Amino acid sequence: MATIYRFEDLDAWKIARELTRDVYRITQADGFSRDFALKNQIRKASVSVMSNIAEGFERDGNREFCNFLSIGKGSAGEVRSQLYVALDQEYVSRVEFDHIYSKAQESGRVIAGLSNYLKQSGYSGNKFRR
Secondary structure (H helix, E strand, C coil), rough: CCCCCCCHHHHHHHHHHHHHHHHHHHHCHHHHCCCCCHHHHHHHHHHHHHHHHHCCCCCCHHHHHHHHHHHHHHHHHHHHHHHHHHHHCCCCCHHHHHHHHHHHHHHHHHHHHHHHHHHHCCCHHHHCCC
């Protein structure tokens, strides 16, 4: 893997950003306008995915980064769960559900791959350089 200097260059963050963009787009629909709790919760969960990737990266230690990646992966799962509520309440179409669910799954997979890479790399992070 090439050296990455900015979290914005991580594929995991880019996919999480796309997920957040899609979640914000669908939550602007009428159904969500009446369900403030679900709208806010699914938005916060999607933002949490990309934010935890960024925050973990900026910590400069792989152990901390992996902890934040784990939280971000959990948030991607939370988005998937909340999408079922949105589907059941008919706030989203099956096509919208499938697209965003797939994006959340992809996000979780890429985060898991990055975390596994970091754990196996043997590199502790920039803050442990001597």
